[in-house]
Amino acid sequence: MRMTDVLRRTRAAALGAMTAGFVLLGGAASPAVADSSPSAGPTDAEDGAAPTLAGTSFRTATEIEQGQEATANGSAGDYMYWSFPADAEQRPTVEATVKLPEGARSASSTWQIDVYDGLRRRQACQYGAQTRTAGQSADTASVELSCTLRTVRAWSEPWANDPLPGTYYIRLTVTDVATADLGMPVGAEVRVDSKDMGGAAAVDGSLAEPLVPGIAAQADEDEESEDTATAVLSSIEPEDGWSSGWWSDRWVWTAVGGVLAALAGVGGYALTRGSGRPSRVPPPGA
């Protein structure tokens, strides 16, 4: 009971202090970087129009932004590829809808989305129906698929396959289809949204470069020539650039903790002094 009470009280105090901390930090930081608008966004997506084509391989994957609703027309049996950027502390959710042609199909079909990271390693889905089967009857007009990845971390050991900041690939395909339905026209919609997990997912360490395929070649070309438009594996970048990885709300928590500890220290000290002068001590000059 006492612990909860203490916690509740500290929570109120901490909230106040944290707000103060945020305001202070924000005030201090914004003038310095207020003009650093993201300028190096991906060129194709800059006009804001959502892509209407899907790629057919990792190399030709259509680049989409998070929050963009990409559509594509294809046929059953196509492998459709998209790629999107995901940064540290984000937990992306990929949602895809497959629109089946009107009328009955000859058999049921199974659809699947797979998500791969910048190293083309398959990434596990925490939640979501990654695979679904569409029935044969005409009233199944669409299949909804979803995949929530693990939270992207800024760093991981080379032996782990934790999601790291960089390009992510989505592959949408039919994994089981009757020969008679092969090649039937289908529509696909893909959207990626991510939840910001904040400082809870802030880990130590960072990558020198995000896990964007071909980034080594890109860095060189940037130095050599700016004007030639050459094909690159992935020119993907989040809207506001890759986070540098040093900032997290852990700074605020720790700083606020320090302030609160100091205040509590002063409080504790004051308690031992009582209010006013100890009665035994005569006033000065007495």
Place this chain on the structure above:
Amino acid sequence: MITRQRLAAGACALLAALTAGIAVPSGAVADETAADKDAPKVDLVLDVSGSMRTRDIDGASRMAAAKQAFNEVLDATPEDVELGIRTLGADYPGDDRRTGCKDTAQLYPVGPLDRTEAKTAVATLTPTGWTPIGPALLKAADDLEGGNGTKRIVLISDGEDTCAPLDPCEVAREIAAKGIGLTIDTLGLVPNAKMRVQLSCIAEATGGTYTSVEHTDELTDRVNQLVDRAADPVVVPEAVEGTDVCAKAPQLGSGVYTDREEFGQERWYRVDVLPGQELRASVSVAADRGVDPSYGLLVRAVTVHGREIVRGEATGTGRTDVLSTGLRYPKPERDDADTDDGGKPAAETVCVGIAHSFSPAEGVKTTPGLPVETTIDIVGGPGDADDVAAFGLGRGWWLLGVLVLVGFLAGLVWGWVSRWRVAVWRTN
């Protein structure tokens, strides 16, 4: 949140400026996506066999639908695409199989497009002969020869190949094995089951797509989409040939490479990594033919002495186009960089070995091997992580509680100590 993003953006710019300085030496780049890239080439291969007379697409004949679609596609073809048209079964109406199966002709050569001329040529077509898909694909591949732009064949057919034993699917695989980066997309007009299997086999052998067409607008949309897709710039991988032992393996730098790996084979490459650099390798093995439904892929980074550093593994079941995995090897910074010979620290040669466990389905040819696409990136090494949390900072109500409690206790103790000191001082 805004604070975070702004700070992040600012810091990111700074970081970018810093990392640009320590980026990879430019000599390591092998990927020649050259600025002098040639125009993308597309060859439309149209079946003009007798069966195209059938009137079952929106009430018109298949030929009429194809002609209408071609007209619209020719209008919409992007300027920079070199387009050609090849026919099959257009000229020989007879019954002699041997002659009929050679009947393929270039209707319009691959090159800068003269829309009127191309349309006139298409208008003259009348459904005539056999369906020699295999020979037509071989000729179409020759039409597209040369240049380093993307190459696409769009095959439009309404019947399966009538010129066995030359299996068009084998032909497609042979074309793919030439390593000229050619993709074949197939469209089946009102297809039957056998034809679907054949056309999708051709498409899958080259990483292309197969579409069934029942309506004229579907045909137009799809062909347009395919031609547009050819115009998109794509990185063309460089062909390399890995070896079965690391000692003789070819040296790779940053770039994209393609190779062929037969069933049960292992492929090795060598990559030089300097201390403080990170090697990233991703490997995709494409299943371009019928394979058994369970398969795996193993990529290993091994030292020259045979010690395994790190591996990437992937397994899968069911229908797939590729199986891919990757690995990351950050070589630690050398501590004693300034001790011996004062020069550059020596690069470590890392052997990258690729082994897949696809097994061929019954009756499927095993040569050439499955296409392997390898992406190598050599970038700066990652920062060290000394703690689980960022900078070892804390977070959460427990942290605040502990800090407050400890602060409070410290205050109390301090207060008592100072009272005691005052009391001692007074008594003395």
